[in-house]
Amino acid sequence: MRIDISGGKRWNNWAKRQLAKVVLYFLYGGIYELYKRDGRVRKEILGWPDGMTYCLSCGPQGPRLFFRKTGKQLQRLNPRVQRYYDTCITFKSLEDAILVLTGRMGIAGAYAAHAFTLHGDIGTAMELTRCVDVVESYLFPRVMTKRILRQVARKEFSALRLYLWILVGMVRGAYTESREEKKPFRIKSMHRKFEEEQQ
Numbered sequence: 505m506r507i508d509i510s511g512g513k514r515w516n517n518w519a520k521r522q523l524a525k526v527v528l529y530f531l532y533g534g535i536y537e538l539y540k541r542d543g544r545v546r547k548e549i550l551g552w553p554d555g556m557t558y559c560l561s562c563g564p565q566g567p568r569l570f571f572r573k574t575g576k577q578l579q580r581l582n583p584r585v586q587r588y589y590d591t592c593i594t595f596k597s598l599e600d601a602i603l604v605l606t607g608r609m610g611i612a613g614a615y616a617a618h619a620f621t622l623h624g625d626i627g628t629a630m631e632l633t634r635c636v637d638v639v640e641s642y643l644f645p646r647v648m649t650k651r652i653l654r655q656v657a658r659k660e661f662s663a664l665r666l667y668l669w670i671l672v673g674m675v676r677g678a679y680t681e682s683r684e685e686k687k688p689f690r691i692k693s694m695h696r697k698f699e700e701e702q703q
């Protein structure tokens with residue numbers, strides 16, 4: 505049975521995917537820049553093991569964000585190449601993802617509404633969501649963050665400065681996706697354990 509999707513609906517879905525891509529890009533840019541400048545995000549990420557790889561997926565047909573910690577740096581990965589991760593938050597639909605990404609629903613609200621599934625350890629997912637909460641407190645106006653966050657993080661500098669740092673990062677290519685598939689922490693640690701057993 506063939507389902508015909510109208511041109512209007514196709515356009516609407518395309519626009520939502522593009523919006524989700526843009527917000528994921530700025531979300532990653534926010535995490536990247538705050539890791540260097542905000543003590544709370546830095547402390548969170550410094551606790552991640554080398555190779556720790558996260559994925560945020562906007563539904564089955566939506567865009568995905570992969571990034572990992574490499575040494576003391578963050579690296580964005582190409583979702584067309586990268587298959588593996590340690591922890592992935594997958595929204596059940598693109599519409600659910602848009603609600604969260606545009607500040608109309610918080611992660612806690614999405615969890616209560618069963619709007620996403622979690623693959624991986626809940627502890628590492630909480631570490632990521634704490635970082636996202638801090639980033640959202642900068643990127644979204646306070647009237648929105650008060651509604652979607654249980655506790656609005658205090659800003660250590662203005663949101664305008666963060667946006668400027670993200671724009672500078674875009675220009676210098678700081679968020680360019682790696683063209684290689686990277687082994688996440690879980691697979692790296694399994695290989696290391698296997699090699700140790702063979703010695």
